[in-house]
Amino acid sequence: MGIGLWSGLWFGLAIPIILLMYLFKRKYIDTTVSSHLLWNHVLRNIEANRPWQKLQNRLLLWLQLLVAALLVFALMAPYIWVQGGSKHTVVIVDASASMSMILNEQTDGPQGVQNGMESDQQATAGFGLEQRSSQNSGQTGTVSAMDQLKEELSEFTASLNRKSELTLLKLGSKPQVILSRETNRGKWKQAISELTPDFGVSAYRETLSLAAAMTKEDAEARLVIFTDGRWLERSDDIPLDVPVNVVMIGDAAPGNASIEQFGVKSNPAAETVEGVSVVRNYGGHALEAELNLYGDERLLASQQAVVGAEESLTVSFADLPAAEVYRLSLSPGDSYALDNEAFAFSGQHRAPQVLLFSRGNLFLEKALQLAGASVTRMNPDDGGETGASEVPKLPERTPDIMVVDGQAPDYLQQSPWSELISRTPLWTIGGKEDKVQPPNGELKIENHPVTRYFTIKDSPTATLSKSPLPAWGKSIMEIGGLPAIYAGNEAGVARLGFLFALEDSDLPLRPEFPILVNNAVEWLQSGRAAGLGRAMVEAKVSIPVAAEAQQGVWTAIGGYAATNGVTDIPAEMKDGLVLAEQTAPAVPGLWRFQLRDVNGTELASYYLQTTASPLESAVQAAWPLQLTAGDKSEPSAAGADDGTAGSPGSVTDADTRTERGQGDFSDRYPLAYLLALLAFLVIFAEWGVYQRGRSI
Structure with missing residues (x-):
């Protein structure tokens, strides 16, 4: 139950006035006289008034006080909350990127329905990217604002009566009508469970305008907005003709730290990489944070940074080793994790670094160089600096491709070389297995990027290694029905194998040999993606697409x-071909776009970082949610004229004040008319008492 107009208490002054009237009224005493000659004496005694008399227990007095009390209560516009008062409920769900923010803790229930949101907000504790929001909002621990919204929205819909119609609007990059006048509660639950944040530029005004149009001249409708209060567009000029309730989700953070820019640049002279980043502090207090820079997930550098309130700071990194993907992380992260890290990529046209294990093969080494590779050769018989028994150190520059010509040294099976091989494309030639002679020289060459433009007609070797194909390998060239060259991917890493030694073959002397080596280098480094930079979610991105993709x-x-755990997204196609202009994924993060031919063989891949709308990072730029209610809108109540009309988060009209809701999801039923009727009945009873001559 609530009070609509506390100013009605002024009429309560009528109660002490009634009491004063009874205190000062004349008191008449019944007197028996024997003659009319004594009237003058009796009248003189009666005229002697006695003020401040003791109140008598009179029925008329209590009836008059009851009437006054009922009138006072009616003028205060009391109301009670009734379940499901509106037949048609339109709900706007704020699904902007800020709804992915991690809240402090799991709350026990809804924070409340309110006609106006409070402007005071509390800071939330920060959590890094490694912390994931709970998918089950019933569990204790941290949850996202969207998790809490779905929980409170479920409770709200459960409170509606059976005849209610629900229209659900999602406020994302564009207004989306998820449900329209739906009465099936099973569909309500399914639609609520499938709600997810939208990370693009949110259409605040468009969604509110759509809700206004859907509820216009609908006497049975009401509008409920579920939001975290970070409203990035003005809304006070959109009139609404229905009662409006606003449900606050969590507490919006007063500040935020963001990595606005991050990039790397190669220094060819020093063969190193330089990095630069811009960090911005949107909060009202200075920020002390640590910037950690990773290259291919190895920590390369760390710097402490102090960023002033509402200021930005440029941080540089020098002498970085070469890497394919660089990641800059802000530590400690805050509750809005989408801008706490950024990615950058090495140059697209950098020559591939090839580490060649060979006792000496001039033809192979020159062919690799003709393919544009930078070759570093290691002799398999050489160990470390102290002798062959020592395991050599890893090269300073991480290779893009490893080539083993002949028998592989034993130390490649030991750490850290085994870890390097597990993540690096590998090409093996020959080996120590027993050899076998093919029954004939018949060649069978499969269609594969390695064998493209490879047109030899006769067998290049007389012997093959007697080695079974690995489970992930596919034969791409056979001699006499026996596999001679195979290719495949082991745990996502490219592998190429020649089952014959080059010294036992005339292949290096043939003009097709440089073509074969060039194809091998291109295919092996196809897993080394080129960087496409950064793009906002759902932006159009141009990608080089091969004709055979x-x-x-x-x-x-x-x-x-x-x-x-976002699942893979298929590329956009037209007429069976991959389009050169693709739409960036709708979820922020680091993405890899892979192109394959008709057989599923990878042709090329590209890195892209997608980012959320930068407007969501600038929390200080948010507009207060102010709604202009129409003539049919239910005015919200206020305790006193405290100057809060039109404050941030309010639903405003000429006589509106702000207040926090009752904590349930019901409509207000006014009691003023019922109280006025009761007061009339009491007045009627009082007149009957007066007519019967009961004492006054």
Whole structure:
């Protein structure tokens, strides 16, 4: 139950006035006289008034006080909350990027329905990207604002009566009508469970305008807005003709730290990489944070940074080793994790670094160089600095491709070389296995990027290694029905194998040999993706697409998208071909776009970092949510004229004040008319008492 107009208490002054009237009224005493000659004496005694008399227990007095009390209560516009008062409920769900923010803790229930939101907000504790929001909001621990919204929205819909119609609007990059006048509660639950944040530029005004149009001249409708209060567009000029309730989700953080820019640049002279970043502090207090820079997930550098309130700071990194993907992380992160890290990529046209294990093969080494590779050769018989028994150190520059010509040294099976091989494309030639002679020289060459433009007609070797194909390998060239060259991917890493030694073959002397080596280098480094830079979610991105590419897929490999297990997204196609202009994935993070031919062989891949709308990072730029209620809107109540009309978060009209809601999801039923009727009945009873001559 609530009070609509506390100013009605002024009429309560009528109660002491009634009491004063009874205190000062004349008191008449019944007197028996024997003659009319004594009237003058009796009248003189009666005229002697006695003020401040003791109140008598009179029925008329209590009836008059009851009437006054009922009138006072009616003028205060009391109301009670009734369940499901509106037949048609339109709900706007704020699904902007800020709804992915991690809240302090799991709350026990709804924070409340309110006609106006409080402007005071509390800071939330920060959590890094490694912390994921609970998918089950019933569990204790941290949850996202969207998790809490779905919980409170479920409770709200459960409170509606059976005849209620629900229209659900999602406020994302565009207004989305998820449900329209739906009465099936099963569909309500399914739609609520499938709600997810939208990370683009949110259409605040468009969604509110759509809700206004859907409820216009609908006497049975009401509007409920579920939001965290970070409203990035003005809304007070959109009139609404229905009662409006606003449900606050969590407490919006007063500040935020963001990595606005991050990039790397190669220094060819020093063969190193330089990095630069811009960090911005949107909060009202100075920020002390640590910037950690990773290269291919290895920590390369760390710097302490102090950023003033509402200021930005440029931080540089020098003498970085070469890497394919660089990641800059802000530590400690805050509750809005989408801008706490950024990615950068090495140059697209950098020559591939090839580490060649060979006792000496001039033809192979020159062919690799003709393919544009930078070759570093190691003799398999050489150990460390102290002798062959020592395991050599890893090269300073991480190779892009490893080539083993002949028998592989034993130390490649030991750490840290085994870890390097597990993540590096590998090409093996020959080996120590027993050899076998093919029954004939018949060649069979499969269609594969390695054998493209390879047109030899006769067998290049008389012996093959007697080695079974690995489970992941596919034969791409056979001699006499026996596999001679195989290729495949082992745990996502390219592998190429020649089952014959080059010294036992005339292949290096043939003009097709440089073509074969060039194809091998290109295919092996196809897993080394080129960087496409940064793009906002759902932006159009131009990608170099080979003519033979007939398959494409986006795979999340880092950032928010990978942390939350976003599934692969197929590429956009037209007439069976991959389009050169693709739409960036709708979830922020590090993505890899892979192109494949008709057989599923990878042709090329590209890295892209997708980011959420930068407007969501600038929390200080948010507009207060102010709604202009129409003539049919229910005025909200206020305790006193405290100057809060039109304050941030209020639903305003000429006589509106702000207040926090009752904590349930019901409509207000006014009691003023019922109290006025009761007061009339009491007055009627009082007149009957007066007519019967009861004492006054």
